Amino acid sequence: MSVACPQESQNALTHFATTRWSLIRQGHIPGEENAANNDLAKLCQIYWRPIFTFIYRRGHSAPDAQDLTQEFFLTIFDGTLLQSADPKLGRFRSLLLRSLKNFLIDTAVKRGRHKRGGQVQFVSLESWMADTAAQLAIPMAALESSPPEALFDVGWAAAVAEEALCRLRIECESKGRRRVYEVLQHYLTAEREEISYENLSRALGVPEQTVRNLLHKFRRRYRALLREEVAKTVESEANVDEEIRYLCATLSAGTGERPWK
Template sequence: MIRTADSRGADIALDRLCASYRRALYHYARASGLGPHDAEDAVQDFFAHVLGQDALKTLQKEKGRLRAWMIRSFNNRLTNRREHRTAQKRGGGVEHVQWEFDSVEMEFTRHYRVGQEASLACDQALALPLWEKTLLRLDSDDKVQKRPEIYQALRPYILHGWPKNTPPQSEVAQQLGLSVNALRVRMVNLTAKARSIFSEIAHEDLDPLIPDEDVEHLWRLLR
């Protein structure tokens, strides 16, 4: 458990913050040109600094801009590391959290596009787990599961719509006993529900005060 001078609730909040941002900041470091080992060390160093120096106190002035604060602070930390390569690593002796980054490196390799800006690589890594959790909530939603066959037919197309290389909507609608218009209405409603859940999870995992435009930015990255 990560410890601060605050309550256990604050400890849990910091745990969630670290879990939500560590893979995204790793993507940022890799997209900035660091190799896997240096990127891993940079993330460990950053969170040691955040926890050891209680740097999150500065967030009181951010008014819900945690995502921007994290990226800016991490970038500043990377700059400082480059300028002080001989300084003691990982927070000057502060005990740091040990994480395994093998799966995060595989994820980065799978999703990174050559030339992609580091901030976009970071945001994409923030958005992907939000979408994964969104699907899990949809999968367990009682209202959605009233007609599970309809949900399963529409689930692959929530983000990107109906592609041309799939069975036509008329064929799928007939199989489900729906009109084409009814199928399209179901698709619109399901997408809206997914977008709402996505926003809820962003507020839970990234920042309780995350601005709507930031959530929309992350949603558009997926689409």
């Protein structure tokens, strides 16, 4: 069995050409609207969970929180919410949270609703909990007791980790190595004593030393992908490590899991 790991990108953080900030700006450049909408749809797909969680914890029912989440993102598509977005004002995470709070204040007055469907697709609360990686799921007790702001950040950290995992899986599948990903993904953040290289060797049909090398490369690539995802949400490379430390501590406190080592 031939087993290999995706090669680490050589220019992972050499520039910030495509950040979440640049996606917002692109929507206001003539001729770039369609590309911007596609990128914003991807943004919504990644980050709708922390938005939904925040709204849900603010006292809205799951169906209402779902509707409000969609309406919030539609305001982004319409270009009315983030037109004045400025990376100098802080992290993209903080911008969205501020914008979401303002949106909920306005909505409390208007009480308008968009029908479900349209440009953004959502799933039920039950599907969300089922689809979320088990190690990144927010415990129901936390959903019912934690402050909305804390849940937003936990959901945000989980979304970043999930997107990195998704990219790692796609890279492996493109090289015909889905089985390697399926076996090793559970050990990306495991402590040494939690890993049985003998069992992994049998599962993959390769020598133990090969497993050690594979896991080392997988972890390195996963960390690189995490850095790339975080880099898209901060104003400069200098802020990446600080944001990573914050999100790591947030997710660990919220779910008991380490998103990365």
